[in-house]
Amino acid sequence: MSEELYKEMAQSIIEGDSDKSVELAKKSIELQMHPLDTITKGFVVGVNYIGDQFGKGEAFLPELVMAGEAMKAAVATLEPELMKLGESREVMGRVVLATVEGDIHEIGKTLVGTMLSASGFEVYDLGVDQPAEKIIGKALEVDAHIIGMSALLTTTMVRQREVIEELDKEGLRPRIKVMVGGAPITKDWFQKIKADGYSEDAIGAVKIAKQLVGKADA
Amino acid sequence: MSNKNIKTIRDPKLKLDILSREEVRKIHDATLQIIERVGIKFPSERALDIWEENGAQVSRESKIVWVKPSIIEEALRKAPARYPLAARDPAQDLKLDGNHVHLGTDGCGVEVIDINTKEKRTSCLQDVRDIARVADATEEVAFHWVPVSAQDAPTQARGLHEVKAVWENSTKHVQTESIYNAKEAGAAIEMAAILSGGREALRKRPVLSLMQCTAPPLAHDGGSIDAALLAAEAGIPTGFMTMAACLTTGPATMAGNLAVGNAEVISATALLQLAHPGAPVFYAAAQTASDLRTGAYTGGGPEDFLFGAATNNLSDFYNIPLSMGSFATGAKEPNWQAGLEGSLSTFMASLVMSDMLLGCGFLHGSRIWSYAEMMLDCEIFSIIEKMMRGIEVNEETLALETIASVGPGGHFLAQKHTRRHMHDLFLPQFLDRRPYGEWERNKDDARDWALAKARRILNEHQPDPLDEKVDREMNRIIASVENA
Incomplete structure (x- = not known):
């Protein structure tokens, strides 16, 4: 019975069907299945499958994002049950994401957030135009492992350096690692501001984040 | 000129x-529907004021405006x-x-x-x-x-x-x-x-x-x-x-x-x-x-x-x-x-x-x-x-007289008509049309010649300078923004 259900759960993720994944999550609660089993034996199998397919070039970015959204919806449905049991699912790490002050461009950052949550990170996305103190404050509040900052303009990317300098001043690094991204961000810039990680796209960002929390794929 | x-x-x-006229019209109509029903975000108080004064529906909170097609079209x-x-x-x-x-x-x-x-x-x-x-x-x-x-x-x-x-x-x-x-x-x-x-x-x-x-x-x-x-x-x-x-x-x-x-x-x-x-x-x-x-x-x-x-x-x-x-x-x-x-x-x-x-x-x-x-x-x-510029077709470009004077089996290189029109033909700077052996010597190509041209210009070209007074005034304006 539950084997069948696990398969359906994985399939709902593969098809990127959030309605279906939520429906199945609710059903598992009715059936009093353990929410951690539901996640690891059901939904995660789907995420891993689509990730593999993507790696082989047989699945594409929209499918990956839809799978991520379906996964997020299912986990959100199960979260209250986990709380009741006093348990939490194992997360890869906690990440605070933001577009820096003065900048309103966020599609790349949002995509990174989706990819990270689909890969098992707990993501706190603060949105756009975020000053250093807000970003750092949130990171301290949630005990984040990583801060990820985005910028699209050469006039705003300097804010990434300000956040890093502030973290250094407060002695918060290397406890908190810093990832940077955005169209004008180059390897030179990443090295110059002494960030910990940088990627040119959302897929790469997941790999970097895993490395930064010491859980890199073999 | x-x-x-x-x-x-x-x-x-x-x-x-x-696109046909009808297709353009369809895109235009879809666009107007988007602006009227979905709305566009204008995160500027000045812009929101203008929209409001002109009869658009404005949300000060979300900064989104919804505008009737007639307002857009008339503007x-x-x-x-x-x-x-x-x-x-x-x-x-x-x-x-x-x-x-x-x-x-x-x-x-x-x-x-x-x-x-x-x-x-x-x-x-x-x-x-x-x-x-x-x-x-x-x-x-x-x-x-x-x-x-x-x-x-x-x-x-x-x-x-x-x-x-x-x-x-x-x-x-x-x-x-x-x-x-x-x-x-x-x-x-x-x-x-x-x-x-x-x-x-x-x-x-x-x-x-x-x-x-x-x-x-x-x-x-x-x-x-x-x-x-x-x-x-x-x-x-x-x-x-x-x-x-x-x-x-x-x-x-x-x-x-x-x-x-x-x-x-x-x-x-x-x-x-x-x-x-x-x-x-x-x-x-x-x-x-x-x-x-x-x-x-x-x-x-x-x-x-x-x-x-x-x-x-x-x-x-x-x-x-x-x-x-x-x-x-x-x-x-x-x-x-x-x-x-x-x-x-x-x-x-x-x-x-x-x-x-x-x-x-x-x-x-x-x-x-x-x-x-x-x-x-x-x-x-x-x-x-x-x-x-396409192909020009007229008496001169049809070149009938010249064709007749060359006749079957001749060539056009020495014709007056050719001299008149040889520069109608495109003269490339960077297309490689050399004999193979010549290429083989350096194996250079368009990229090398293009870069050489840019270097030559940068070494030689002196543009007309800005008027000194204009230059000073501009510096003053820049400094006032820098030091504000």
Whole structure:
């Protein structure tokens, strides 16, 4: 019975069907299945499958994002049950994401957030135009492992350096690692501001984040 | 009459109808529905005030406006169909009249392949100067964009240093896409007025134009909107560029993506007309499809080429000039991909007579400036300019007498008719037509010759300097912004 259900759960993720994944999550609660089993034996199998397919070039970015959204919806449905049991699912790490002050461009950052949550990170996305103190404050509040900052303009990317300098001043690094991204961000810039990680796209960002929390794929 | 040291596509024989009138109408109707029902985000108090005064529904909280079609359509009718882009040298003033295609440099990159070391490095103010100087001497370049970011200049006045650097090194028109807040825009207008000899002179002959990017989907940047409103007030030509891309910031379908981009551009254009009726405005676009695997901005590819041709149908429908992104490529060096993407995008955008093309010089999705790429792009533009003239058929070009005098089995090399017309034929600078053995000696190619040409110009070309007094006044304005 539950084997069948696990398969359906994985399939709902593969098809990127959030309605279906939520429906199945609710059903598992009715059936009093353990929410951690539901996640690891059901939904995660789907995420891993689509990730593999993507790696082989047989699945594409929209499918990956839809799978991520379906996964997020299912986990959100199960979260209250986990709380009741006093348990939490194992997360890869906690990440605070933001577009820096003065900048309103966020599609790349949002995509990174989706990819990270689909890969098992707990993501706190603060949105756009975020000053250093807000970003750092949130990171301290949630005990984040990583801060990820985005910028699209050469006039705003300097804010990434300000956040890093502030973290250094407060002695918060290397406890908190810093990832940077955005169209004008180059390897030179990443090295110059002494960030910990940088990627040119959302897929790469997941790999970097895993490395930064010491859980890199073999 | 042609401009001094500027090659422009004009009086074309080739043409292309990519969208029918009915299809354009459908995109327009869809656009109006989007603006009225979905709304557009204008995060600028000034813009929200204007919308409210003109009867739009406004949410101060979400900064979204919903506007009735009649308001948009009526506002757009006030935009002038033609006006000039003036240059420091009046002999280089450009006509935006639907019968000219002018090529500009592209912008705004963050790295440069150094002209001497050939190594990639972060862009700086001296690069802006050097590129402007090379473009000043290059006939295919009709006007400038700020090509790369002056990352060694203070951020609060960076856009001003960049514009001045171009004016110092070229007499051609300057369009900047790197001034996106009211403070810098106000200062840039002051600088332009000094160059023109006053506000009224600037209005008549705008030596500066402004391009603002939209923030797709269906949103604008507040600073950009405020800057554009100031420019429109001063009579400085202002355009909004959408880069809404299939898959990420726009629907996967091309028609839907055109509608999203169009909604961004015409809503902002209408806003400028409501605030300053009759202000010179232009349509700008560089739409493309995001990469299916990475979601990256590509620039290039068949969708890009089709957008390049379709957009002019939209700007023609609104009867305003178009600035069209072309020559975009994802290539990392001047190579097969760069040539392919540059050629097809520019050919398609030229066939429909886009008024301005942006532009030459970039690799890797408009991030990395390459002088070799710039020169190679210019040669592509020259080839397309030649093609656009088509084939002239008349008594002289049919050459019957000459054909008769050569007769079967002769040759045409020594004919007077040949001497008269040999220079009608295209003379390439960078196409390799040498004997194999000659190539084999150095195995050099177009890239080497293009780079050598750019180096030669940079070593030799001295542009007309800025008047000393103008220079001082500009420095004073920049300093006042820097020290504010």
